[in-house]
Amino acid sequence: MKKKLLTMALVGAMVLGAMTGCGSNTDHTGSPASKDGKEEAVSGKGGEAIRIVNGKIEIDGPLKAFAKQYQEKTGQEVVIESLGGGVDINGALKNYLAAGNMPDIFVFGGEGDYQTWKDYMVDLSGEEWASQTDFGFQSADGKTVGFPYAVEGYGITYNKDVLEAAGIDPASLTTYDGFKQVFETIDSKKEELGITAVCSVAAESGQMYWATGNHLFGYYLSGGLERGDAKYIDMLKAGTVDEERLGQFADFMKLLFDYSDKNTLISGTYDDQLALWAQGKTAFITQGNWIDPSLPDYQVKFDCGIAPLAFTKEEMKGVLADCPSWWAVYNKGNNTDAAKAFLKELATSADGQKSLVTDCGMISPYTTCTVSPETPLAKSLKTYVDAGNTYSWEWAKMPEGMAMNATAAVFELYAKGEIDRDTFVTMMETAIADYVKK
Amino acid sequence: MDGNAKKVVFMLPVLLGVLMVIYALYLDLFYKNMAYRGILLVLGFLLVIAGLYFLPGKRHRMIVNGLFLLPLLGAFVITVLIPFLFGIFYSFTNWNGIGFTQVVGLANYVNMFRSPDYLYSLVITFLFTVVNMIFVNFTAFALALLCTSGARGRNFYRASFFLPNLIGGIVLGYVWQFIFNKVFPSLFKGSLSMLTDPDLAFLAILIVSTWQYAGYIMMIYVTGLQSVPKDVLEASGVDGANGLKTLFHIKLPMIANTFTVCIFLTLVNSFKQFDLNFAITNGAPSRILGAKAIASTEFLALNIYNTAIAKNQYAQGQTKAVVFFIILAIVSLTQVTISKRREIEL
Numbered sequence: 001m002k003k004k005l006l007t008m009a010l011v012g013a014m015v016l017g018a019m020t021g022c023g024s025n026t027d028h029t030g031s032p033a034s035k036d037g038k039e040e041a042v043s044g045k046g047g048e049a050i051r052i053v054n055g056k057i058e059i060d061g062p063l064k065a066f067a068k069q070y071q072e073k074t075g076q077e078v079v080i081e082s083l084g085g086g087v088d089i090n091g092a093l094k095n096y097l098a099a100g101n102m103p104d105i106f107v108f109g110g111e112g113d114y115q116t117w118k119d120y121m122v123d124l125s126g127e128e129w130a131s132q133t134d135f136g137f138q139s140a141d142g143k144t145v146g147f148p149y150a151v152e153g154y155g156i157t158y159n160k161d162v163l164e165a166a167g168i169d170p171a172s173l174t175t176y177d178g179f180k181q182v183f184e185t186i187d188s189k190k191e192e193l194g195i196t197a198v199c200s201v202a203a204e205s206g207q208m209y210w211a212t213g214n215h216l217f218g219y220y221l222s223g224g225l226e227r228g229d230a231k232y233i234d235m236l237k238a239g240t241v242d243e244e245r246l247g248q249f250a251d252f253m254k255l256l257f258d259y260s261d262k263n264t265l266i267s268g269t270y271d272d273q274l275a276l277w278a279q280g281k282t283a284f285i286t287q288g289n290w291i292d293p294s295l296p297d298y299q300v301k302f303d304c305g306i307a308p309l310a311f312t313k314e315e316m317k318g319v320l321a322d323c324p325s326w327w328a329v330y331n332k333g334n335n336t337d338a339a340k341a342f343l344k345e346l347a348t349s350a351d352g353q354k355s356l357v358t359d360c361g362m363i364s365p366y367t368t369c370t371v372s373p374e375t376p377l378a379k380s381l382k383t384y385v386d387a388g389n390t391y392s393w394e395w396a397k398m399p400e401g402m403a404m405n406a407t408a409a410v411f412e413l414y415a416k417g418e419i420d421r422d423t424f425v426t427m428m429e430t431a432i433a434d435y436v437k438k
Numbered sequence: 439m440d441g442n443a444k445k446v447v448f449m450l451p452v453l454l455g456v457l458m459v460i461y462a463l464y465l466d467l468f469y470k471n472m473a474y475r476g477i478l479l480v481l482g483f484l485l486v487i488a489g490l491y492f493l494p495g496k497r498h499r500m501i502v503n504g505l506f507l508l509p510l511l512g513a514f515v516i517t518v519l520i521p522f523l524f525g526i527f528y529s530f531t532n533w534n535g536i537g538f539t540q541v542v543g544l545a546n547y548v549n550m551f552r553s554p555d556y557l558y559s560l561v562i563t564f565l566f567t568v569v570n571m572i573f574v575n576f577t578a579f580a581l582a583l584l585c586t587s588g589a590r591g592r593n594f595y596r597a598s599f600f601l602p603n604l605i606g607g608i609v610l611g612y613v614w615q616f617i618f619n620k621v622f623p624s625l626f627k628g629s630l631s632m633l634t635d636p637d638l639a640f641l642a643i644l645i646v647s648t649w650q651y652a653g654y655i656m657m658i659y660v661t662g663l664q665s666v667p668k669d670v671l672e673a674s675g676v677d678g679a680n681g682l683k684t685l686f687h688i689k690l691p692m693i694a695n696t697f698t699v700c701i702f703l704t705l706v707n708s709f710k711q712f713d714l715n716f717a718i719t720n721g722a723p724s725r726i727l728g729a730k731a732i733a734s735t736e737f738l739a740l741n742i743y744n745t746a747i748a749k750n751q752y753a754q755g756q757t758k759a760v761v762f763f764i765i766l767a768i769v770s771l772t773q774v775t776i777s778k779r780r781e782i783e784l
Binding site for chain 2 (some may be wrong): 088090091097112116185204205206253256263266267268269272379399400401404406407408409410413414416418419426427430431434
C-alpha cells in the first residue's frame with residue numbers, strides 16, 4: 001500500500017508539473033482578467049509596483065537609478081524591464097499580453113505599432129506634459145497616446161576637425177551642389193587630411209537595411225518639409241513616388257556612394273561603418289546622435305556635428321528629428337494612475353529631466369526642460385531643435401517591414417553600381433508599388 | 439465494501455473532477471475573472487486521476503498504464519499538437535499576434551503563392567537542400583572513412599571534425615560573416631567580400647553549413663562503419679576483394695540504414711536552415727530578377743520569420759509555416775520510403 005501511495009504522489013507531482021505548463025498556455029486567448037496573480041507577486045509590500053517595458057536597452061541603467069530615486073521619494077515601486085539589442089519587442093509584448101502579464105507602461109515604435117496596440121492605450125491628452133511638447137504621439141483623432149522620452153536626430157555627421165583643416169564651413173552643407181563641392185575638395189586633399197575616404201556609408205541590405213531603407217530614405221519622405229507634412233508618405237502609402245524628387249535623391253545617393261569607402265559600403269556592418277569614421281579615416285558618416293555613447297569607446301578626440309542630408313537643389317537647413325519610440329499606458333492595468341504619475345515626474349521634475357538628458361544622454365522633447373545635453377552630437381542636434389529646424393520622421397509611418405523586405409535591396413544594388421540612376425528610380429517605384437499592394 | 443459500492447464511491451470524485459475541469463476551462467475561455475481557476479483545473483485533474491486509479495475493475499492495469507503515459511502525452515499535446523492546430527486555424531484568419539477580426543478563408547494561401555519573394559524563397563530553399571544534402575553527406579562519409587581507416591591520431595580528428603557542431607549557429611554565423619567580409623578580402627588583395635555576390639553568398643552559406651554539420655553526420659557514419667561485421671570483411675579479403683570493392687559491395691550495402699538516417703537528418707536540417715542564414719546574410723545581397731530587386735539568399739524559414747516579425751503579418755507567416763510543414767512532411771516521408779527499400783535486414 002505504501003508503494004502505491006508513493007506512486008500516486010509521483011504521478012500527482014508529474015501531472016501537476018504538466019498542468020503548470022498548461023496554465024500559462026491556456027491563457028492564449030489574451031484574457032485581460034488573468035492579471036491579478038502575477039501583479040501581486042511583483043508588488044510585495046506597499047502599493048502595487050508599476051512595470052515598464054522599455055525598448056532602449058542603452059538607458060536601462062540610468063532609468064533604473066531614477067526608478068529607485070522615485071521609490072525613495074514617493075514609496076511607489078517601479079520595475080523597469082528593458083528589451084533591445086535585436087529582441088523582437090512587439091513579439092515579446094504580444095507574449096505578455098497573451099500570458100496576462102502586460103506591463104503598465106509599454107513601448108511602441110510609431111504608426112504600425114500604434115495600429116497593433118491602439119485598443120490597449122490610455123488617452124494621455126489631459127496630462128500636464130502633453131502640452132509641453134511637439135513630439136507626443138497623436139492618434140488619428142488628435143489625442144496624445146504616446147509619451148515622448150527623447151528626441152533623436154540624424155543627417156550626415158561630420159568630423160569638424162577634418163572640415164576645418166580642409167577650410168570648409170559646415171554651414172555650406174545645405175544643398176546638393178554644396179555637398180558636391182565639399183566632397184570634391186576633401187577628396188582632392190585626402191592624403192593631406194589623413195583620411196582614406198570621404199564618407200562612411202553602409203548599404204548592405206541584410207544587416208543595414210534600416211540605415212538605407214529607413215534613415216536615408218526618410219530624407220526623401222520629409223526632408224525640407226514642414227513638420228507633419230505627409231505629402232510624400234501619403235503618396236508612398238498609395239504605392240507611388242514623386243519621380244522628380246526621387247531623382248534628385250538618387251543623384252545625391254550616387255554622390256554619397258561614389259565618395260564612400262567601397263568595402264564598408266557594400267559589405268560593412270554598423271560597427272565597421274562607425275569604426276571607420278570614429279578612427280578619423282573618413283570625414284562623414286550617415287548616422288545620428290545615437291553614436292554619442294560610442295564615441296568614448298574609440299577615444300574620439302575630434303569635434304563633430306550633424307548636417308542635413310541636403311539632397312535638393314534648394315536649401316535644406318534642418319535635420320530629421322523625432323521620437324524614436326513612445327511609451328503608452330496600458331488601459332486594462334490596475335495602476336494607470338500610478339503610471340501616469342511616474343510619467344509626469346519623469347517629464348516635468350528636475351530629477352526626471354536630469355535623468356533623461358544628463359544620465360541617459362538624450363535630448364528632452366519638452367520645452368520646459370532646462371537641462372542641456374553635454375555630448376557633442378546631442379548639442380549639435382539641440383541647436384536644430386531649438387531653432388525649429390527639424391523635419392518629422394515620416395518614414396516611421398511606412399508599411400511595416402518595407403525597408404527590410406523591399407527598398408533596402410534597391411539601395412544595395414545602386415551602391416554596388418549594378419543599376420544606374422534611372423533604374424534606381426523605376427525599381428524603387430515598382431518595389432514600393434508591389435509592397436503596398438500586398 | 440463490495441465491488442459495486444466501491445465503484446460508486448470512486449466514480450463520484452471522477453465526476454466531480456470532470457465538472458471542476460470543465461468549469462475552470464469555461465472560466466478561462468470566457469474571460470471570467472477568477473484567480474483560483476488554475477488551481478481548480480489542476481485539482482479537478484487530480485481528482486479524476488485519483489478516482490480512476492482506485493476504481494476497481496478489469497481494466498485497472500490499462501488505466502494505470504494510461505496514467506503513466508499522461509505526463510508525456512500532456513506535454514506533447516500542449517506544446518506540439520494544440521499550437522499546431524491553432525496555427526492551422528489562424529492561417530485562415532487575419533490574426534495579428536493578438537487577436538483576429540475576421541476569417542479570411544483561403545486568401546492567405548492565395549496571396550502567398552502570388553508573392554514573388556515567397557516563390558523565390560521556395561526555389562532557392564529546394565536548391566540549397568539538394569546541394570547541401572550532397573555536400574554534407576559526401577564530406578561526412580569521406581571523413582568517416584578517414585576516421586575509421588586506422589590512421590594515426592584518428593580520435594583527435596574525430597573530435598575536431600565534430601567540434602563546429604557544438605557552437606551555436608548564430609555565433610558561428612557572425613564569426614563566418616567576419617571571415618567572409620574581412621579575412622578573405624584581405625587575404626586576396628582587391629577581392630570583394632563573397633557576401634556581396636548573390637551566387638557566391640549562396641556558396642558561402644553552403645560552405646559554413648557543411649563545415650558545421652558534416653562532423654555530426656560523420657559520427658553516425660562512423661558508428662555505421664564500425665558495425666559492419668568483421669567476419670564478412672575478412673571473408674571478402676580472403677576472396678581477394680580490394681579496398682574499393684569492399685567499400686562499394688560490402689560496406690555501402692551493409693550500412694544502407696545509416697544512409698537513410700543521415701540523408702533524412704540532412705534533408706530536414708537543410709530545409710529548415712535558419713540561424714546560419716539569419717546571421718551570415720539575412721537575405722542579402724539583392725539580385726535583379728526581371729525589373730525587381732529580390733533578396734537572393736532568403737530561405738523559407740527566414741522568409742516566414744520576416745513575414746511574421748518584420749512585416750507584422752502573423753497570419754500570413756503562419757500560413758507559410760503550415761505549407762512549410764506540409765512540404766517538409768511530404769519530402770521527408772518520400773525520402774524515407776525510398777531509402778528504406780535499399781536497406782538490408784541483418
